[in-house]
Amino acid sequence: MTTAASGHGPLYLDACATTPPAAAVLEAMASAAATAWANPSSLHGFGLAAAELLERSRLGIASSLGCDPEALVFTSGGTESIHTALLGAAAPLPSGRLLISAVEHPATLAAAAALERRGWQVAVLPVDRLGRIDLTALESLLEPPTRLVSVIWGQSEVGTVQPIEAIGRRCRQAGVALHVDAVQVVGHRGVAFNRLPIDLLSCAAHKLQGPRGVGALLVRPDLPFVPLIGGGGQEGGRRGGTEAVALVAGFARALELCDARLAAHGGTDPVAALRDGLLRRLLDLPGLRLSGPDPLGGPAASDDRLPHHISLLISDTAGAPLSGRRLVPMLWRQGVAASSGSACSSGGGPAPSPVLQAMGLTQAEAASGLRLSLGPWLQAADLESVPEALMRSRAALAQADGRASSR
CATH class of the missing domain: 3.40.640.10 (Type I PLP-dependent aspartate aminotransferase-like (Major domain))
Incomplete structure (x- = not known):
């Protein structure tokens, strides 16, 4: 299994969990x-x-x-x-x-x-x-x-x-x-x-x-x-x-x-540029909202957030929060490895993230977190498919939730 897309296998965007050894x-x-x-x-x-x-x-x-x-x-x-x-x-x-x-x-x-x-x-x-x-x-x-x-x-x-x-x-x-x-x-x-x-x-x-x-x-x-x-x-x-x-x-x-x-890029992690390009595209999509500091808010803003890190809150077209944990396997079926910040409860369902709750989010919002974390094995072309994969996964999850609620 490879770590990049570009037709070479699944795309690994879970660097904050662990990284593929160089x-x-x-x-x-x-x-x-x-x-x-x-x-x-x-x-x-x-x-x-x-x-x-x-x-x-x-x-x-x-x-x-x-x-x-x-x-x-x-x-x-x-x-x-x-x-x-x-x-x-x-x-x-x-x-x-x-x-x-x-x-x-x-x-x-x-x-x-x-x-x-x-x-x-x-x-x-x-x-x-x-x-x-x-x-x-x-x-x-x-x-x-x-x-x-x-x-x-x-x-x-x-x-x-x-x-x-x-x-x-x-x-x-x-x-x-x-x-x-x-x-x-x-x-x-x-x-x-x-x-x-x-x-x-x-x-x-x-x-x-x-x-x-x-x-x-x-x-x-x-x-x-x-x-x-x-x-x-x-x-x-x-x-x-x-x-x-x-x-x-x-x-x-x-x-x-x-x-x-770092030395080759003036002390700045070059993956930040990849992250910013992907983040701009994601924030143009409906139902996606950034959690944590905004690295696109100005020169100083980038220092407030890890350079390889994106965290999102996911909702359906009506604005209702969706489960980040349930979104992760759907993304994997689209060829993207990501993670959710929300932990799994003892019953196996989504649980609100204590971190997001400490930041003032509601329980429903705190269960809707999704994390994409990047690394130096990636190139800009590898990330082209991510927004579409996320939108397809979100739509599939919203549809599944709709079927469940109609039963």
Whole structure:
């Protein structure tokens, strides 16, 4: 199965879920698996070869993320990185209050719930109709017993990019540690950890055409921190377990490709131009409405949204919201792989998205979300068929809903 249309198979527009690994990444992993398969903690020649590749990859990733190599802790992905950040940073502290936003990823919600079970309070920061955090509410809560803040930098469902530097400055002034979920941001814009007012940062390789099963947590060297996973003292004693050298090598190569792409386009992800062209065509169609920030609203607007991200609210010709979740398989029958932000309820039907509800949408609207997320495997010609495919799918869904309601 290919990732592009142009007569070559289904079109993959679900980059925020995962990305197809780049050919160069697969080559780097195959080479590592063949030459650096040993345990990097072993002191014989095989182990030393693995350790050398691991550390060379670490240096490359640290350079890409603008951090010291000692700040990097390799994990199994974004979810583990987020849990390690919040539970590890909270462990040395007296029980206090954790602040999170109303639009966090489920991994952050799960880690926050774990802290609640340990006696912590959790407060939720409200957002506006574009999904942006209320900075006034943040300032009012950055006082005891608040000891930790966790914010998603780029929201995966609606694409909102939070003003991390403004949030970080407020946290620094209050003496409160800040964790940033950068899973959707890394690879799409430059990240210079050492120059940002944040203390912990989580990311994952599979969002940027790297392998699944590997991610990273960046930790300020002076931050008190307790490992989530103990063991053999790997990763500077901050995460036990034999490192997956081939996956880390793939991660490093994926970041190299991202860096080169950004550098070739003045620091801007070139997929944004593809996204904007498709978005203009989609917003000319009836029954489609943008959710989250509008990247077409001016030069500064593009900074408010992930460059590869489109999120829509879908309705029928009468304006009644349609199920985004039910639209996804219909789109697949048209040769387009997309996703819906709304989760599936236990009964298997559509459920309203908590993120869209936090942004002030009704329950019906919050179940009508559709996400299209793009990547560098695409060209403009690949996207020509998307509006027509979406219109056919929407019409089929509206017709099916009409038949169901007439029974």
